[in-house]
Amino acid sequence: MDIAKGLTYLHEESRQKIFHLDIKPQNILLDEDFNAKISDFGLSKLIDKDKSQVVTMMRGTPGYLAPEWLSSIITEKVDVYSFGVVVLEMLCGRKNLDRSQPEEDMHLLDLFKRKEEEERLLDIVDKYNDDMQTHRAEVVEMMRVAVWCLQSDFSRRPSISVVVKVLEGSVDVQINLDYNFTTPVARRPITVAGHQGDAIGATTPLFASALSGPR
Template sequence: MLTRFSFEKLSECTEGFSKKLGDGGFGSVFQGELGEEKVAVKRLEGARQGKKEFLAEVETIGSIEHINLVRLIGFCAEKSERLLVYEYMSRGSLDRWIYYRHNNAPLDWCTRSRIILDIAKGLCYLHEECRHIIAHLDIKPQNILLDDNFNAKVADFGLCKLINRDQSNFGVVLMEIVSGRKNIDNSQPEEDVQLINLLREKAQNNHLIDLIDRHVEDMVSHQEEVIQMMKLAIWCLQHDSILRPSMSTVIKALEGAISIETLDTNSVMPVQDNPSTYSVTSQASMLSGPR
């Protein structure tokens, strides 16, 4: 059962919203304490629904439970304020560990591949298994949270309906994890700014090895496995959404139950990336299966 908190209580537990953990497309997140339990309090921005619709959506989100989904503990709906209270994830968001901006130790290949599998399992549950099928439309490293042991959990699922978002591509996140760079990186030479365009070029020239994150020697020593992971990303990024794998198929590929060795990366090209968005804009009706 979700707990309904007063705005005053959440302001108190976050010390006046003073300990900011981060900003996201849906609002700011603050660290709080409820008794001896640490929590993350998200103060939503841009929520345009009335209280009745908000409560109905929160009830749906709160009924979903999976080991690879961040758990919703409670909420607040007072006047124009809309807040959500989540379990606290000690390692923060994945972007802090793959973009090399926070002086964190680089993640080894074993950890990265496990994180990718965790993300796939969380999305598979949302898209194919839970009673309320939810298409997560804002998948990006900022919305993947890590616990003490670097187990990954998907956050912000269901919020696209509250905030009106319509973006997603699991293959983009996968490529960011294995390459250690952003999808759109303006610090790169002009021809390399867009990761997915670069992926297309390297696949055509059979030079996928060039995209492996070179910050970690361990990544290079596992280059064959990393390249197979890139081929899986390409499969997820095909032009024709009908040909993209379902998340359950992605999990089988990650666990070795099916092979992607035979995938022709020259005939299966990823979609053209759009520099104005985080990832390729897709219609919500197309997102219940693939990704």
């Protein structure tokens, strides 16, 4: 909720729109009361209120990049996509890339899609979180919130303010969600983990997340 409300301020309430462009666990800090704070605006972009999209070079962290980055024409929905990845990581208690897992389970979105097809989403609820294990049905419902944020067609994703309303219980998650997540492939040098010009090969899938620490 704290993350979604923070993004709502950036997207809709500040004097200019702010696209963060690098939402990931390392850029979410907790204060002494465990309130979440969005940090590290090194890749963010200011957008005039009357504009809905912007053309920019691909930037961000592999694993959290929305498919539309391939076109270089992006909206605030790229942050919504990244938020969806973070939510799934929280619910499953693992990173979106875990090389300690068998090859078919390394990438969280691939594993999630397969478990959904098998109707076995309960298998990937965080096994080390007693509260989530006690309320697994609610966790699976929260997974649907993440899936809505991860729609390959950005126009089908909710605004982050609608996500807040879903979390508050005043809006229902959209039905007929698409679980065929599209993962972008870089075709030009991109900004990875804050280093301008780090080149990703044209055939390198960006779901292979290279995570950095706080900067």
